[in-house]
Structures are given as C-alpha cells and as structure tokens.
Amino acid sequence: QEMLVESGGGSVQAGGSLRLxxxxxxxxxxxxxxxxxxxxxxxEREFVAAISASGTVFSxxxxxxxxxxxxxxxxxxxxxxxxxxxxPEDMAVYYCAAKFGTLFSGRYxxxxxxxxxxxGTQVIVSS
Numbered sequence: 001q002e003m004l005v006e007s008g009g010g011s012v013q014a015g016g017s018l019r020l021x022x023x024x025x026x027x028x029x030x031x032x033x034x035x036x037x038x039x040x041x042x043x044e045r046e047f048v049a050a051i052s053a054s055g056t057v058f059s060x061x062x063x064x065x066x067x068x069x070x071x072x073x074x075x076x077x078x079x080x081x082x083x084x085x086x087x088p089e090d091m092a093v094y095y096c097a098a099k100f101g102t103l104f105s106g107r108y109x110x111x112x113x114x115x116x117x118x119x120g121t122q123v124i125v126s127s
Contacts, residue, residue: 004029004096009121016086016125022079022096022118029053029098029116033108034072034079038092038123047109048094049081057103064090086125093120 008020022034035050049070051058058070067086072079079096097114107113 004098004116004118006094006096006118006121009094009123011124011126012086014086014088014125014127017084018086018123020081020083020094020121024077024079030074032098032100033103035097035108035114036070036081036094037097037111038094040092045111050103050108051079052103059103088125088127091123091125093122095120
C-alpha cells in the first residue's frame with residue numbers, strides 16, 4: 001500500500017489541458033513531500049513540481065510555471081497535476097513520487113531525493 005499509481009494521461013492537442021492524478025495510501029504519505037517528474041524519450045527524468053506534506057506549500061519548475069498546478073488531498077489519498085496550455089515539449093511519461101519531510105528540510109527537485117515512485121502515465125501532445 002506504499003505504492004503510487006498515476007492516471008489521467010492521454011493524447012491532447014497543443015494548447016489543450018490534461019489533469020493527472022496519483023493515488024496514494026494516504027496515511028502512509030501524509031507526512032511526505034509529493035512530487036511530479038517527467039521523462040521524455042531518450043531524456044533524463046526532470047523535476048516538474050512538488051508539494052509539501054500539508055499541501056500548503058508548492059514549487060513548480062520554470063518550464064511549467066504558470067501552466068501546471070500541483071495539488072493534493074490527503075483525506076482522499078490523491079495528488080494531482082493540472083496541466084494547461086500544453087506544448088509538444090511537455091510530451092513525456094509523468095511520474096509521481098514521495099519523500100519523507102517538508103519542502104524546506106532538503107532537496108526535492110532531483111529524482112534521487114525521492115523514496116517512492118509510481119509506474120508513470122504517458123502524456124502525448126500533438127501539434
């Protein structure tokens with residue numbers, strides 16, 4: 001039950017929107033920072049966004065700031081990534097991840113910072 005499961009991926013046209021969800025164990029990750037990473041084909045896994053355990057503090061990569069928005073609902077055991085104004089460069093497999101602590105207790109923008117990972121959900125953006 002410590003697993004993370006992403007959903008909501010699919011194919012959209014450039015400029016469109018998509019909302020990704022990540023199902024968590026809730027209680028298990030209630031004291032964990034949650035984050036989203038993405039990995040394009042042949043590319044390194046890169047940071048997209050992160051949110052504090054309480055859901056009150058968040059951080060977004062410059063490449064998605066103003067377009068993507070991370071949120072979480074611990075009571076419902078879910079975390080989401082609302083993606084608007086999608087660009088072809090956003091096409092990738094998106095992963096949700098979790099690490100114990102807060103956004104201010106250490107690094108959170110590297111894959112190696114996280115302990116738990118989902119299997120990923122693919123996002124395809126056509127132009």
